[in-house]
Amino acid sequence: MNSSRGPGVRTRTMVLDFATYAILALGAIMMVLPFLWMIATSFKLPADQFTKTLIPHPATLANFRELWGHLPFPRLMWNSFLLSVLNVVGQLLTCSMGAFVFAVARFRGRNLLFTLLMVTLMIPSQVTLIPNFIIFRYMGVLGTQVPLWLPAFWGGAFGTFLLRQFFLTVPRDLADAARVDGASLLGIYWRVYLPLAKPALAALSIFTFMWTWNDLLHPLVYLPTDMNKTTLTVGLAFFQQQLAQGGKFTVLMSGALISILPLIAVFFIAQRQFVEGIALTGVKR
Amino acid sequence: MGASGIKPLGRERFWVAVLLAPTLFGLVFGALGSVLATVILSLTHWDLLTPPTWAGLANYGKLFTDDKFVTALTNTVKFSAMYVPGVVAASLVVAILMNRKIRGVSVFRTFYFLPVVTSAVAAALVWQMIYGKETGLLNFILEKLGLAPVCWFCAKNALYSVVIVNIWGAVGEGMIIFLAGLQCIPREYYEAATVDGAGDWQRFWRITMPLITPSIFFQTLISTINAFQAYDYIYMLTRRGQGDSSVPVVVFSIYRNAFNFHRMGEASAQAIELAAIVVALMAFYFWLERRYVVYE
Numbered sequence: 001m002n003s004s005r006g007p008g009v010r011t012r013t014m015v016l017d018f019a020t021y022a023i024l025a026l027g028a029i030m031m032v033l034p035f036l037w038m039i040a041t042s043f044k045l046p047a048d049q050f051t052k053t054l055i056p057h058p059a060t061l062a063n064f065r066e067l068w069g070h071l072p073f074p075r076l077m078w079n080s081f082l083l084s085v086l087n088v089v090g091q092l093l094t095c096s097m098g099a100f101v102f103a104v105a106r107f108r109g110r111n112l113l114f115t116l117l118m119v120t121l122m123i124p125s126q127v128t129l130i131p132n133f134i135i136f137r138y139m140g141v142l143g144t145q146v147p148l149w150l151p152a153f154w155g156g157a158f159g160t161f162l163l164r165q166f167f168l169t170v171p172r173d174l175a176d177a178a179r180v181d182g183a184s185l186l187g188i189y190w191r192v193y194l195p196l197a198k199p200a201l202a203a204l205s206i207f208t209f210m211w212t213w214n215d216l217l218h219p220l221v222y223l224p225t226d227m228n229k230t231t232l233t234v235g236l237a238f239f240q241q242q243l244a245q246g247g248k249f250t251v252l253m254s255g256a257l258i259s260i261l262p263l264i265a266v267f268f269i270a271q272r273q274f275v276e277g278i279a280l281t282g283v284k285r
Numbered sequence: 286m287g288a289s290g291i292k293p294l295g296r297e298r299f300w301v302a303v304l305l306a307p308t309l310f311g312l313v314f315g316a317l318g319s320v321l322a323t324v325i326l327s328l329t330h331w332d333l334l335t336p337p338t339w340a341g342l343a344n345y346g347k348l349f350t351d352d353k354f355v356t357a358l359t360n361t362v363k364f365s366a367m368y369v370p371g372v373v374a375a376s377l378v379v380a381i382l383m384n385r386k387i388r389g390v391s392v393f394r395t396f397y398f399l400p401v402v403t404s405a406v407a408a409a410l411v412w413q414m415i416y417g418k419e420t421g422l423l424n425f426i427l428e429k430l431g432l433a434p435v436c437w438f439c440a441k442n443a444l445y446s447v448v449i450v451n452i453w454g455a456v457g458e459g460m461i462i463f464l465a466g467l468q469c470i471p472r473e474y475y476e477a478a479t480v481d482g483a484g485d486w487q488r489f490w491r492i493t494m495p496l497i498t499p500s501i502f503f504q505t506l507i508s509t510i511n512a513f514q515a516y517d518y519i520y521m522l523t524r525r526g527q528g529d530s531s532v533p534v535v536v537f538s539i540y541r542n543a544f545n546f547h548r549m550g551e552a553s554a555q556a557i558e559l560a561a562i563v564v565a566l567m568a569f570y571f572w573l574e575r576r577y578v579v580y581e
Binding site: 023098126130160233 | 298300301304305310314315316317319320323333378383395398399403405406410411412414415417425456461506513516517521535536540543544552553556557564
């Protein structure tokens with residue numbers, strides 16, 4: 001193998017490496033620059049909001065203080081947080097139950113049922129939005145948070161698929177051994193599979209939290225435009241209309257920055273779960 | 286999907302039913318029932334206040350004479366035609382470059398993934414500043430490079446500007462899918478090809494590209510579904526009063542008809558129309574899959 005690697009090959013490898021770095025770096029700048037701009041602007045004086053510098057000079061915290069006067073920020077964050085946690089709980093519980101049955105139990109019609117569930121992945125959410133709205137209207141829960149967390153408690157194709165993929169990698173001997181020891185199916189689910197599935201459960205938690213925290217369409221449909229009842233995303237969207245006309249982008253950026261910090265923090269702590277979670281859905285089909 | 290598994294006995298069947306109950310409920314009422322309900326609603330006129338009346342296919346007939354809907358549909362199709370190839374190509378290139386065992390991959394990966402974690406609402410706020418006509422960062426850079434400034438949200442440009450931001454927000458996720466796919470290609474294939482005298486170029490086209498087709502298929506599927514549902518960035522960057530937008534896509538049209546005007550029948554017909562296009566595209570993709578996708 002080495003005999004074929006002359007100096008020509010080495011030069012070419014170096015050129016390719018250089019090109020790789022150059023393209024990746026250029027792309028990385030495009031990815032990160034908006035974030036740097038957001039951070040920089042949020043520390044600038046309103047008079048400097050359009051100056052083209054990455055280091056604010058002079059820097060100020062006034063924007064963050066002013067933000068509190070415009071929006072009930074802690075309240076909005078609490079609403080978003082509560083909804084996200086409720087969604088995570090519902091998805092972890094119901095998706096893991098379904099996924100366990102699909103991965104471990106044997107019964108007639110299982111494959112058909114699973115295929116049907118996977119087909120629902122392709123239903124655009126607009127199709128389900130209108131009937132759901134009507135049902136929640138009849139239940140009298142429009143304007144409350146119920147429509148934004150209740151659906152998390154009836155499973156879901158994505159979460160069930162993700163966890164089933166993971167459950168399938170658990171060696172069957174474990175389940176068989178537990179069964180010989182007299183464990184019931186329920187016991188195997190609770191004591192064998194759930195503890196082993198922590199990485200996959202973590203991935204599903206992160207995704208569910210992220211989707212709920214970032215969701216815009218559903219809170220817009222279901223919640224009143226009352227700043228004490230709505231979520232952070234809707235609050236920011238309304239704030240945009242208010243402030244963009246007044247021209248205070250610095251305050252707007254400080255709000256945007258605070259709204260993304262929790263998820264960025266989660267991402268840095270649990271980067272592996274993010275990456276492996278996505279990979280798990282994409283590879284083994 | 287093997288037929289193996291533990292056969293539930295006696296009382297255990299009850300527990301299997303319990304474990305499966307939420308999923309079954311969601312499948313029957315949440316998903317399949319909703320589709321059926323939307324189909325039925327699309328055959329009625331209903332304003333939520335007075336009882337619904339039967340409309341037959343009138344709502345569908347109206348779709349193509351309704352200028353607003355035709356504009357929205359055209360925008361959705363144009364958006365998808367740029368967004369889907371854009372996301373697939375960009376994230377594939379990034380993943381292939383990252384897969385070249387270079388140093389600092391994990392740092393790059395973090396940077397590319399940041400937009401995926403960020404809410405479209407927050408990201409759109411800063412993009413609004415970047416796209417600004419007189420005060421924006423992008424036009425500032427263009428001027429420094431000696432180019433003419435662009436009005437990013439004027440007339441036709443708005444659609445392209447919105448596509449760019451949506452691709453920016455999605456590259457990170459596609460990159461992870463492709464990286465996972467690339468790492469599944471057995472090293473022995475490359476080693477055998479090298480022994481047989483294949484160069485970089487040949488190894489790329491004969492091994493990497495064919496064996497990454499399952500990931501390309503998967504990512505195209507996901508991107509298409511997302512493209513037809515794209516809403517957040519478009520809402521934040523192009524919205525006008527009354528829930529309207531300067532780049533109205535079908536989702537806008539559905540939203541306005543259902544929740545602003547309470548025309549449930551028309552909104553449902555539009556949703557079904559949108560779903561029908563997605564289903565047709567999926568059928569086409571699966572047909573392509575059988576012909577061109579290589580599974581080991």
